[in-house]
Amino acid sequence: MKYKDYYQVLGVERDAGTDAIKKAYRKLAHKYHPDVSKDPAGEEKFKEIADAYQTLKDPEKRAAYDQLGRYQSGQEFRPPPDWSRQFGDTQFSTDDIDLADLFAGLAGRRPHAERRGGTFQMPGQDYEVTAHITLDEASRGTTVDLRLTVPEYDQQGRVHRVERTFKARIPKGATDGQRLRLRGKGGKGLGGAPDGDLYLNIALHPHALYRVSGHDLYLDLPLTPWEAALGAVVEVPTLGGSVRLKVPAGTHAGQKLRLARRGLPKPSEGEGDLYAIVQIAVPTVLSERERALFEELAKGSSFNPRGHFEQEIRHET
Amino acid sequence: MKLEQADVMWLDAHCECSIAELVRLSGLSEAELRELVDYGALAPLNPQEAEWTFSGDIVLTVQAAGRLRDDLELDARTLALTLTLLKRVRELEAQIGELRAQLPR
Numbered sequence: 001m002k003y004k005d006y007y008q009v010l011g012v013e014r015d016a017g018t019d020a021i022k023k024a025y026r027k028l029a030h031k032y033h034p035d036v037s038k039d040p041a042g043e044e045k046f047k048e049i050a051d052a053y054q055t056l057k058d059p060e061k062r063a064a065y066d067q068l069g070r071y072q073s074g075q076e077f078r079p080p081p082d083w084s085r086q087f088g089d090t091q092f093s094t095d096d097i098d099l100a101d102l103f104a105g106l107a108g109r110r111p112h113a114e115r116r117g118g119t120f121q122m123p124g125q126d127y128e129v130t131a132h133i134t135l136d137e138a139s140r141g142t143t144v145d146l147r148l149t150v151p152e153y154d155q156q157g158r159v160h161r162v163e164r165t166f167k168a169r170i171p172k173g174a175t176d177g178q179r180l181r182l183r184g185k186g187g188k189g190l191g192g193a194p195d196g197d198l199y200l201n202i203a204l205h206p207h208a209l210y211r212v213s214g215h216d217l218y219l220d221l222p223l224t225p226w227e228a229a230l231g232a233v234v235e236v237p238t239l240g241g242s243v244r245l246k247v248p249a250g251t252h253a254g255q256k257l258r259l260a261r262r263g264l265p266k267p268s269e270g271e272g273d274l275y276a277i278v279q280i281a282v283p284t285v286l287s288e289r290e291r292a293l294f295e296e297l298a299k300g301s302s303f304n305p306r307g308h309f310e311q312e313i314r315h316e317t
Numbered sequence: 318m319k320l321e322q323a324d325v326m327w328l329d330a331h332c333e334c335s336i337a338e339l340v341r342l343s344g345l346s347e348a349e350l351r352e353l354v355d356y357g358a359l360a361p362l363n364p365q366e367a368e369w370t371f372s373g374d375i376v377l378t379v380q381a382a383g384r385l386r387d388d389l390e391l392d393a394r395t396l397a398l399t400l401t402l403l404k405r406v407r408e409l410e411a412q413i414g415e416l417r418a419q420l421p422r
Contacts, residue, residue, distance in 0.1 A: 029389055035381040035403070050388060171325065179328040179377060197342075211418040214411075218418040256419070268331040279421055 001078065003071035004099050006052035014066075018057065025053040051100040060087075061103055101151045101159045122153060124196030125187035131170060131200045135207045135217075139239045139264055141172035146200075153190055168200060173267030176204040176212050209237060215264040215272025221257065222281040223247060238262045238274055245276060253280045332373030333362065342376055343383035349393055353382065356397030358404075378404070 007014050010024040032039060032046040039045070055061045064087040071077045079102075131144045146166040151159050168182060179199055186196025210217040221236065231249035235242045238259065245257060255278045263272025283290065326332055340347050353359045354369075359378065361369035382400055385391055391399065 026389070033385070033388055035385055036399075046388075169325065171327075173327060181326045181328055181376070183326070211422075213415040213418040216415075216418075220421050267327040267329060275419070277419060277421060 001076070001097065001099060001102070003068070003073060003075045003077045004048065004052070005071075005073045006056055006065060008073060009048050009052040010056065018059075021053065021056050025049060025057070029053075047100075051103075054100075055103045063087075065103070097151065097159055097161045101161060104151070104159065121191035121193045122189065123193040124189040125150065125152075126196040126199060127186045128199040128201065129166075130203050131168065132203045132205060133170065133174065134205050135210060135212070135264070136239065137170070138174040138202070138204060139172060141170060141174075143167055143169050144200075150187060152187055166198065168198070170200065170202070171267065172265045174202045174204075175215050175264055175272075176202065178202045210239075210274075212264070215266050217263045217272065217274045219274060219276050220279055221245075221276035222279045223251065225280055225282060228252065228278065228280050236274075236276055239264070247278075251278055253278055326373065328376045329374045330372045333370045334373050334376060336361075336369045336371070339371060339376070339379050343379040345379060345383050345386065349386070350379065352393040353379075353397050353400065356394065358382075358397035358400040 007016070010021060010028065012020055012024050016024075028049045029046065031037065032042045032049060034043040034046055037046070055065050064083070067083060067086070068079055069077070127148055127150060129146050129148055131146065133142055133144065144167075146168055147163060148166070149161060149163050152162050153159055166185065168180075168185070170180060174180070179201055182198040182200065184195040185198035189195045204212055210219055212218075217239075219236070221234070223232070223234070227234065227247060228251045229249065231251070232247045233244050234247055236245045236259065240262065243259065243262070245259065247257065251257075257276040257278065259274040259276065261271040262274035265271045286294065334342075336347055336350060339345070339350055343350075345353075350359065354361060354364075359371065359375060361371055363370055378400060381403065382396055385399060386396055
């Protein structure tokens with residue numbers, strides 16, 4: 001088992017009073033709580049802070065923690081031989097648990113545990129895991145293999161850290177940031193209590209062509225100046241294969257051309273849309289013929305895209 | 318579509334959730350959930366009826382509420398304000414995401 005210096009985690013002295021511990025916890029919790037923090041490492045950091053606080057705020061647990069001795073953070077250690085007899089009534093192996101499990105497993109302090117009719121009851125834990133899938137997988141639906149290391153309690157209420165693997169079917173309709181609940185696929189409930197649920201956070205891998213917003217997709221559509229000016233029919237790749245898109249004459253850069261129902265399928269019914277965002281691409285190297293044609297166009301055209309500048313300035317002054 | 322009956326469920330506006338199920342999923346009591354409704358942080362689909370049902374996408378909000386209450390020791394009024402502000406943040410993030418998706422690479 002690896003040692004964690006809970007005093008260091010909270011940034012308090014080893015002789016800090018309960019109020020100082022609570023104050024330090026609140027300050028850090030406000031900063032790192034995963035529901036309010038945008039820090040990518042916030043969740044892990046908050047878990048460490050919460051574990052430290054759960055132990056140090058309880059005088060009995062704090063005494064038990066202090067009795068473990070002092071080590072460097074991350075250093076392998078074993079509790080003193082008489083420690084579990086002194087502070088708990090359960091036997092445990094220190095190989096398959098971490099420090100937080102050790103304190104959560106102290107007698108009478110298991111979360112949400114209760115005795116009913118002499119039977120030890122505890123609902124199964126909810127698990128939460130992120131499933132990274134591709135846009136194509138989201139579009140068709142997919143099955144993902146997930147691996148989680150979770151604390152589990154046996155029938156005697158002893159905690160073990162076990163690796164669990166899940167095969168989870170993600171139906172079509174997923175998009176970035178969406179949540180899927182798999183009922184009863186979390187930790188096993190004890191003594192007849194219900195099993196926990198498994199929550200899948202869907203994270204889409206970035207795609208080389210498409211950007212995702214909800215179930216809509218956005219694609220850059222480069223057009224030549226003459227395609228934009230004259231109109232054209234161009235091939236556009238979609239998740240379901242290429243389609244021909246009619247670009248109207250006089251299309252300008254930044255214009256959104258909508259391909260209805262060519263986005264991601266929605267969970268219930270229907271599909272999002274695909275938007276082609278027009279970019280006007282100009283050749284960086286011109287052949288002699290191209291240069292001559294552009295020069296001829298420049299001479300012959302009266303088009304002035306900056307005509308409004310002068311008008312607007314006059315209006316402002 | 319009832320959340321209780323399905324094994325695999327997208328948590329979105331297409332499923333409905335009873336107040337009893339929200340209690341089970343969030344760890345909040347029914348009284349706390351009703352207080353959050355009173356403060357305007359949660360809105361049932363059928364506020365006029367005795368048995369409230371909620372849109373399935375509210376599950377994530379009430380689970381966050383349960384965690385915030387436990388971890389930050391917030392009372393119902395502060396929790397309601399926090400949820401309202403978090404909702405505003407999520408809406409703004411969604412708008413930023415949509416605008417970002419429209420920016421050329």
